[in-house]
Amino acid sequence: MLKWLSTSFWDYIAGKILRNRVALLIIIFAFTAFMAMQWKNMRFTYTEANLLPDHHEVNIQYKSFLDKFGEEGNLIVIGFKDSTFFNAKNLKTWEKFIANIKKDKAVDFTISIEDLRVLEKDTLQQKFKLVPFVSNDKVSDEYLKQKEKELFNNLPFYEGMLFNKESGAVRFAIYMNKKIVNTAARKDFVLKYLSKDKIEALEKEMGIDIRVSGMPYIRTLNSQSIIDEIGLFVGAALGVTSLLFFFFFRSFRATFISMLVVIIGVMWSFGTLGLLNYEITVLTAIIPPLIIVIGIPNCIFLINKYQQEVKKHGNKAKSLQRVISKVGNATLMTNLTTAAGFATFIVTESELLKEFGIVASLNIVSLFLLCLIIIPIAYSYMPLPKEKHLAHLGKNYMKSFITWIENTIRKHSVAIFAVAIGLLVFGIIGIYQIKVSGSIIEDMPKNTGFFDDIIFYEQEFDGVMPLEIMIDTKKPKGALKSVTLKRINELQETIEEIPELSKPVSIVNVVKYAKQTFYNGNPEYYELPTKQEEAFILTYIKNSTKKGNDNMMKSYVDSTGQYARITTFMRDIGTDKMAKIEERLQNKIDKLFPTERYTVTMTGKAYVFEKGTHYLVHNLVLSLLFAILLISLLMAYLFRSVKMIIVSLLPNILPLVITAGLMGFLGIPIKPSTILVFSIAFGISVDDTIHFLAKYRQELKANNWKIKRSVYATVKEAGISMFYTSVVLFFGFSVFTLSSFGGTVALGSLVATTLLFAMLSNLILLPALLLSLEKSVANEEEFPEPTIDILAEDLEEDSSQIQ
Structure with missing residues (x-):
């Protein structure tokens, strides 16, 4: 037996806590103030969660792409589907709106109607030059209608990029500065120019429905939604748990003490994020309310034990001492197993999960210390509970519930095992129905305006999620070779055949546009030059990029001309469809680009996220197995009995299988949010x-x-506390269903459901399993004394701890 976790050890701890009440309260207050000061270091995430480790091949390829072409998620689009835009009044209003945006240092450049440039042939200097599409000195309603017609019919280069020829939808582009697009300056920019109020005012003045989207805009509003929901979750968790706590204990005093403990725990959790300089993500944002939900059961066990002791002998000092010494180990062990469930995320190689696991597990352990110190000290300054505060210990509804449990175990053991086996089979069948899914925007709030705008761009322009293909020709200027252009063109034709992908853009589009311009803008010539045409058309292109005037190609080819990119956008599709698209594209790439001459890689936000989802699912399955192993070892160490390991695991694995089965039958996919459950x-x-x-x-x-x-x-003794804590946990996790994030809703509802099954499993199946071990009598050899005194025996403790 470990001396430091023996009964005498906890007697010693109880004495120290109760004799040093003032000093301990001062220490807790000082540490809370210190943690509160760390809040200033908290950072909100400005990018999507990168689920892959830095050294993963897909991440390395993505960083290589960013080195060549810069941040690809810097595009904000503003669009509409209304032909009334093209009149003099609206153009003037639009120019006024966009003028300030252009001046902002957060913006690199814009592509809008008034600054849209088209190619024009300069025969004298044998080059192409960019000229304004709209002449400001000619603006009139009639002129703009003519320009609208010209845009839709004569400029195939911009089709799919700026307009949808079939529906008439138009979008303009704001390219943010790549150096600040993933910083706090992005939020300032979006809220300053593209806030809901600003856009609504513009809509009212122009009389058209305006849609705003693009990754910087989506990230900003999504991050703001995360921030807003932290307060919602904390408030809802406090409200629900305090009401339940009061309903069970009927004591304002007990409720207040418990709320004080978890509020301090919440402050410490925020402080931990600041102290470790971690970002607030969709995962770390749920830690503060988690602390409340997990902390209340601690309070229930401790306060319930105190009231049981008071009811038994009425001695406050003895009751407080026994609260610590008799349930100290039990509460420590339960908190360690809970912390272990979160700590298993630390073994994954995902930074997102590591940070979540570290902060959650640290704060669960610190919460145990808070409960163990504050609750006995607080009650030591208060009078003994009155009879009405102890009445819940003998409530009729609890007696009825426990009696029903006992009768079920006593009379229906065969039915219990039959139901358990049936549920196990149900779960296993359901598991085979589960699909792996996930996308960057899948779990974003669907009741928001910016999500509606995402759907608009999916319908009109096939999405806003960038998918990139980078082609390394292994030779400087190799991207402009005729053979390379033809290969890229054929790959783009394959991309255009895939309905989930938008029309691709690359150097090929520029070369096609150059040929069209060479033939005086005739759209019938929007195609790659023939062998005979290449010499003089490519000469025009090369002359056009001299003297730093390389805007025509720099977005599509790197400065050496060795690397080319193909950019397309993707609809919000699951990883299963994404995998099929990837396979189709890869087969085409393998056919078109021989590896000895080219290196072609797929990348981009959408691709990285899809790979990250599969990587995360694999890692989280391993973390779950690690959690089961870790807790099994803990059980083996505690009880030193193979029977007890099996008996302890079965009632807890069965609810996991049932929940997984429900996910399969209900069509809830495995994704980063649900696998955490x-x-x-x-x-x-x-x-x-x-x-x-x-x-x-x-x-x-x-x-x-x-x-x-x-x-x-x-069952009679432990059943009440198990019922109370399970109900609190069920409703506590249910508060996450208030979220506008689909992943958070799934996490909350699935954990709540699993814990409900676990309560019934531990109260019905666990006792039935124990009864099945032997017919009537056990002995100490079969169930040896635990390595650690989890619950102290009912000995007469010294009641002189409080001076």
Whole structure:
């Protein structure tokens, strides 16, 4: 037996806590103030979560692409589907709106109606030059209608990029400065020029419905939604748990103490994020409310034990001492298993999950210390609970519930096992129906204006999620070779055949446009030059890029001419469809680009996220297995019995299988948000098992190792606290269903459902399994004394701890 976790150790701790109340409260207050000062270091995320480790091949390829072409997620689009835009009044209003945006240092350049440039042939200097599409000195309603017609019919280069010829939708582009697009300056820019109020005012003045989207805009509003929901979750979690707590205990005093403990825990969790300089992401944002939901069960166990002791002998000092010494180990063990469920994320190579696991596990352990110190100290300054505060211990509804559990175990053991096996089979069948899915915008708030705008751009321009293909020709200027252009063109034709992808853009489009311009703008010549035409058309192009005037090609070819890019955009599709598209494109790439002459890589935000999802699912399955192994080892260390390891794991694995089965049958896919459910729920549900088995062994010893009597006594003794905590956890996690993020809703509802199944499993299946071990009598050899005194025996403690 470990001396430092023995009964005498906890007696010592109880004495220290109760004798040093003032000093401990001062330390907690000072540390809370210190953690509050760390809030200033908290940072909100400005990019999508990168689910892959830095050294992963896909990340390396993406960084290589960024080195060659810069940030590809810097495009904001503003569009509409209304022909009334093309009149003098609206053009003037639009120019006024866009003028300030152009001047802002956050903007590199814009492509709008008034600054749209088209190619014009300069025969004298044998080059192409960019000229304004609209002449300001000719603006009239009639002139603009003519220009609208010209845009849609004579400029195929901009088709799919700036307009949809079939529907008449038009969009203009704002390219943000690549150096600040992923900084706080992006948020300032978006809120200054593209806020809801600004856009609504513009819509009212112009009389058209305006749609704004693009990755910088989506990221900004999505991040703001995360920030807004932190307050919602904390408030809802406090409200729900405090109401439940008061309903159970009918004590303002107990409710206030519990709320104080978890509020301090929340402050520490925010402080931890600041202290470690971690970003607030969609995952770390749920840690503060998690602390509330997980902290309340600690309070329930401690306060329930205090009130049980007071009801038993009425001695406050003895009751407070026993709260610490009798349930200290049990509460420590349950908090360690919960923390272990979160800590398993640390072994993954995803920074996003590592940070989530570190902050959550650290704060769960610190929450245990807060509960163990504050609750006994607070009650030491208060009078004994009145009879009405203890009435809940004998409530009729609780007696009825426990009696029903006992009768079910006693009379229907065969039915219990039959139902358990049936649910297991149900779950396994459902698991085979689960699909892996996920996209950058899949879990974004669907009840927001910016999500509606995403759908608009999906319908009109086939999405806003960039997918990039980078082609390394392995030779300087190789991107402009005729053979390379033809290969790129054929690959683009394949991309155009895929309905989930937008019309691609590359150097090929520029060369086609150059040929059209060479033939005086005739759209019938929008195609690659023939062998005979190449010499003089490419000469025009090369002359056009001299003297730094390389805007025509710099977006599509790097400065050496060795690397070319193809840019397309993707609809919001799951990773399963994305994998099929990737396979189709890769087959075409392998056919068109021999590896000895080219290196072609697919990349971009959409591609990286798809690969990250599969990587994360694989890692989280491993983390769940690691959690099961870790907790199994803990159980083996605690109880030193193979039977107890099996008995403890079965009631907790079964709810995971049931939940996974439900996901399969209900069509809920495995994705980053839903895969988290299993490790979290397993770590929490094992808490009830530890409490039950610890109390069960105590009852065995007290009842001369008679199994039946011990099982029923344990159900009566531990059942109330297990019920209370499970109800709090169920409704506590249910508050996440208030989220506008689909992933957070799925996480909350699935964890709540799993914990509900786990409560019933631990209260019904676990006792039934214990009864099945032996017919009537056990002995100490079969169920040896735990390595650690999880629950202390009912000995007469010294009641002089409080001076």
